[in-house]
Amino acid sequence: MSDTMTAPHSVRVDLGDRSYDILIGAGLLSKAGDYLKPLVRQPRVFVLTDGSVGGLYAGALETSLRDAGLTMRLKAVSDGEQSKSWQTLGEVLDWLLMEGAGRDDVLVALGGGIVGDLTGLAASLMKRGMTFVQIPTTLLAQVDSSVGGKTAVNAPQGKNLIGAFYQPDLVLADTTVLSTLPERERRAGYAEIVKYALIDDPDFFDWLEVNGERVLALEEDAIAHAVAVSCSAKARIVSEDERESGxxxxxxxxxxxxxxxxAANGFKSSLLHGEAVGTGMALALRYSVRKGLMNGQDAERASALLEKSGLVTHLNRLPGGPYPADALAEAMKQDKKGRAGRVPLILARGLGRAFIQPDADLSDVRTFLEEEIQQG
Incomplete structure (x- = not known):
């Protein structure tokens, strides 16, 4: 994290007067104060983190802020999905109010997707909106949840059901901090990288087949390229359709x-979000094959890429099971756009050729899941 670090990659999320930059590169945390200072109206910054990330990186962030003439006010929530709750959201808002935070203050999310989602929702509600900055510390957050403004907490009925669209003013993705990420968390984030290739970038899929191991090993050029391509893909889609209407x-x-x-797992730590998404993508592609939309060879190639990274693509081998078809179908009913026994699914006609199927028959999906479980 030296002063001679190479210039970061910069990706613009173009949303008119709410546009912002995603900066990607090694050593950005040590310069966070310089990047935050133009956003600050008072010489203080509020930071929300969790116990693990705070222990690793809150000190470095505080030093950077102090060097820029700013003070840090810190709150750490408990690690894990249980913090993405209505109760914890209330605790965060109480803290901000007790500390005298206002709309002209900056609230920073220092952590992974859970902290980012919680912080963003708190920022959107605090006096109807305060400045919000993401400093994502997991691979999954850097390539997905920190970008695009979807903020939420969970409900007993399902994941991310209480939330808002609220864009950050800046995202600082320091690839150096990924070195402390457990290997399992790296794999979970890698699933989201593969997602961008499968949506509409077959050339990126080819690149990952060759360079995926280098990405997971955090080789500087490979990880920076993968994060930048992923963020560029998401920025382009978000700029076109901010509120998920298309x-x-x-x-x-x-x-x-x-x-x-x-949901069937009860949001326990035995199944990470990226692990569930990796399996979910494999299921979506195999369901596409079942419906005659794409060939089995492409689906197998995608599963092979996921499996090579250590992700699981079959239900019976997924941690935290069993996952009964009925329980999965019941959980899918909670989809925010589902209705009358039908549910929207993202399917594919080939690698990099994903499309929106707005009204998949849930009973047919349940039958497919039962077949998946029987086949093992």
Whole structure:
């Protein structure tokens, strides 16, 4: 994290007067104060993190802020999905109010997707909106959840059912911090990288077949390229469809199945979001084959890429099971756009040729899931 670090990649999310930059590269945390200072109206920054990330990186962030003439006010929530709750959201808002935070203050998310989602929703609600900055510390957050403004907490009925669209003002994706990420978390984030290739970038899929191991090993050029391509893909889609009324739904490839898997698992740590999405993408592609939309060879090639990274593509081998077809179908009913026994799915006609199927027959999907379980 030296002063001579190479210039970061920059990706613009074009949303008119709410446009913002995603900066990607090694060593950005050490310069966070310089990047945040133009956003600050008072010489202080509020930071929300969790216990694990705070122990690793809150000190470095505080030093960077202090060097820029800013003070840090920090709150750490508990690690894990249980913090994405209505109760924790209330605790965060109480903290901000007690600290005297206002609309002209900056609230920073220092952590993974859970912290980012929670922080963004809190920022959207705090006096009807305060400045919000993402400093994602997991691979999954850097390539997906920190970009695009979808913020939420979970409900007993399902994942991300209480939320809002609220864009950050800046995203700082420091690839150096990924070195402390457990291997399992890296694989979970890698699933979201594969997603962008499967949506509409077959050339990126080819690149991942050759360079995926280098990405997972965090080789600097490979990880920076993978994160930049992923963020560029998401930025382009978000700029076109901020509130998911059309093409943005493509970003849900694997997520309808994945969210159902997480709900059936009770959102426990035995199944990570990226692991569920990896399996969900494989299921979506095999369901596409079953419906005669794509050939089995392409689906097998995608599964092979996921399996090579250590992800699981079959229900019976997925951690945290079993995952009964009825439980998965019941969870899929909670989809925010589902109705009358039908559910939207992202399917594919080939690698990099995903499309939106707005009204898949849930009973047919249940039959498919039963077949998947029987086949093992």
């Amino acid at each position: 093409v943005r739904a493509l970003l849900n490839l694997g997520h309808t199945f994945g969210h159902a898997l997480e």
